[in-house]
Amino acid sequence: MDELNFRRKLYTEPNSKDPEFLAAVSDSQKNKALYQEIKNFDSKIDSALKVDVPDDLANRLLLRQAIDSHQSQRRKGRIHLALAASVAFAVGISYSLFQTQDHQLPLHQSLTAHAIEHVIHEENFFSNQSVHRVSLNNLNRDMQEFNGQFIDHAGELLAAGFCVFDGVRSLHLVYKGEKDTVAVFIIPDKHQLDFNETEIQGNLKAVAKQFQGRQIVVVGNPKEELDQWQNRIDEKVQWSI
Amino acid sequence: MIKNIFGKKNPNTSVSSDMASKQRKYQALVQALHGDIYRYAYWLVHDQHIAEDLVQETFLRAWRALDSLKDEKAAKSWLITILRRENARRFERKQFDMSEYEESTIIDQKSASTEQEIENDMLRSRIKSLPEEYREPLVLQVLGGFSGEEIAGILDLNKNTVMTRLFRARNQLKEIIDSDADVRGKYSG
Numbered sequence: 001m002d003e004l005n006f007r008r009k010l011y012t013e014p015n016s017k018d019p020e021f022l023a024a025v026s027d028s029q030k031n032k033a034l035y036q037e038i039k040n041f042d043s044k045i046d047s048a049l050k051v052d053v054p055d056d057l058a059n060r061l062l063l064r065q066a067i068d069s070h071q072s073q074r075r076k077g078r079i080h081l082a083l084a085a086s087v088a089f090a091v092g093i094s095y096s097l098f099q100t101q102d103h104q105l106p107l108h109q110s111l112t113a114h115a116i117e118h119v120i121h122e123e124n125f126f127s128n129q130s131v132h133r134v135s136l137n138n139l140n141r142d143m144q145e146f147n148g149q150f151i152d153h154a155g156e157l158l159a160a161g162f163c164v165f166d167g168v169r170s171l172h173l174v175y176k177g178e179k180d181t182v183a184v185f186i187i188p189d190k191h192q193l194d195f196n197e198t199e200i201q202g203n204l205k206a207v208a209k210q211f212q213g214r215q216i217v218v219v220g221n222p223k224e225e226l227d228q229w230q231n232r233i234d235e236k237v238q239w240s241i
Numbered sequence: 242m243i244k245n246i247f248g249k250k251n252p253n254t255s256v257s258s259d260m261a262s263k264q265r266k267y268q269a270l271v272q273a274l275h276g277d278i279y280r281y282a283y284w285l286v287h288d289q290h291i292a293e294d295l296v297q298e299t300f301l302r303a304w305r306a307l308d309s310l311k312d313e314k315a316a317k318s319w320l321i322t323i324l325r326r327e328n329a330r331r332f333e334r335k336q337f338d339m340s341e342y343e344e345s346t347i348i349d350q351k352s353a354s355t356e357q358e359i360e361n362d363m364l365r366s367r368i369k370s371l372p373e374e375y376r377e378p379l380v381l382q383v384l385g386g387f388s389g390e391e392i393a394g395i396l397d398l399n400k401n402t403v404m405t406r407l408f409r410a411r412n413q414l415k416e417i418i419d420s421d422a423d424v425r426g427k428y429s430g
Binding site for chain 2: 008011013038041042044045046047049050051053054058060061062064065069
């Protein structure tokens with residue numbers, strides 16, 4: 001292979017396995033040196049091309065697909081258990097499309113019972129082993145609607161999303177608990193439910209507290225320190241109204 | 242990752258098994274290729290936000306047309322073809338739909354402190370300033386690992402043209418980088 005062709009081949013396809021090309025590489029010191037130089041250069045190009053990929057891009061792509069298939073199914077007149085909504089929720093991204101998605105829960109008289117029902121309804125979608133974390137920025141963006149801001153995380157936040165609580169748009173947070181997930185609901189005081197402080201149903205306990213124009217209900221396994229969770233939320237949130 | 246979120250039980254839906262397998266196929270595609278496709282988009286449009294939008298649109302179309310992807314080995318070039326089409330469409334639309342939940346993510350731009358980082362940033366900007374017809378085949382070859390024939394297929398060019406452009410891309414880039422090094426050498430020496 002003459003010099004011209006060698007150089008051409010090298011610059012065009014440095015990774016070529018063409019035997020004639022490879023023979024030319026070992027043919028002379030000059031060729032070998034040039035080959036090394038271009039290979040090194042190519043690996044620098046490779047590094048340069050590998051720009052950072054946004055962290056949650058994969059999640060958003062999956063979410064978009066879930067929403068799309070959910071929407072097309074709604075068009076076909078079938079209403080599933082809003083798998084897409086739950087996926088949206090589960091990947092920790094709020095999506096206002098679902099603000100009108102009442103999960104068709106039976107009307108309950110008490111706030112805490114309603115909260116427990118809500119958690120039962122969605123218990124398949126959250127795992128205490130989830131590695132996903134919602135950032136403080138995203139959380140506070142959602143919290144703006146409720147006139148509050150977290151100065152710091154109250155725990156490890158696995159998911160955050162809007163949901164409907166007796167017709168009222170509320171915030172549903174899912175934290176990692178000792179043994180199992182702990183749900184925190186932030187509910188503006190516009191609903192028709194009776195306020196009560198505590199309730200136990202099966203293996204779930206709910207503890208509610210009043211904070212000016214809103215209620216905060218913490219739901220989890222009775223063995224979790226739910227009162228402490230309430231206190232932590234109290235400490236970590238600054239309310240503007 | 243979705244499996245972890247769902248836990249051990251299956252969600253109580255009436256998703257048909259066809260749909261479930263289509264979703265699995267799509268998820269596998271996303272997990273395996275979203276990074277490559279994003280990077281390709283980035284080098285096409287040079288803007289992180291536009292690149293993200295483009296990738297979203299691409300994967301959405303891919304989802305809808307998934308049944309037409311018969312050979313999974315061709316998935317990457319299939320996605321790139323869709324992406325290029327979507328990119329062309331950009332100029333027909335007035336603006337992209339920005340969904341509410343999309344937030345601006347910031348590529349971690351550490352201040353270039355080391356010699357290597359300076360070099361890397363410099364190389365990136367030089368690559369950006371290559372003429373598009375030289376840059377595209379180079380990106381497809383180096384980042385995408387495509388062969389000359391495959392690149393010719395994706396770009397709808399003949400193979401000789403692709404080869405010439407690859408040569409020119411490396412040649413030009415090397416010349417610029419070498420002269421950059423000379424200049425730096427003069428100042429530091």
